[in-house]
Amino acid sequence: QKEVEQDPGPLSVPEGAIVSLNCTYSNSAFQYFMWYRQYSRKGPELLMYTYSSGNKEDGRFTAQVDKSSKYISLFIRDSQPSDSATYLCAMVKAAGNKLTFGGGTRVLVKP
């Protein structure tokens, strides 16, 4: 079993809908949580990061962390076709410098 689980999708939504993505993890040593966006044939780029339980908002994006349930989420409001990409969650253990990634969820926003 992988340390970080993520539904591969694809997740297809109409333009303007809310996209809801999530990851679960098994190791409580993970303390810092990130979401990356990866367009086709490109490298991952950091979208959001959070270091604590709760919500963090950045424009149309909201990251949510629930450490007690070992569950993190990313919500994309007012989705656009340009949001079509693979979204990878990643996490780091305290005092660590190694990213552990989920397998990514492919999202398709249809105009």
Added chain:
Amino acid sequence: DTAVSQTPKYLVTQMGNDKSIKCEQNLGHDTMYWYKQDSKKFLKIMFSYNNKELIINETVPNRFSPKSPDKAHLNLHINSLELGDSAVYFCACKPSRGRAETQYFGPGTRLLVL
């Protein structure tokens, strides 16, 4: 100017061959990484170098040998290529004091072993 560049972008080769892929960054960062992304998009760290010194070496077969000639370059040599080596290999870099999430990824090298 591309911050992190990788060559080649695509590599198709036969099983058993030896090949190298190269990474160069112009961000002045001290720490560089190699990741492997398999066909299911699962991205896994392979190696990390800080100031030309190996600091992370995951359980990667010793057919894979990284080499850092200087801070700006991290190359990956693969001996006796196997079908399972087919993947996208990403280079990344970050400042040595930067958090893990400050890694900046290159565009990837798509390796296909036939």
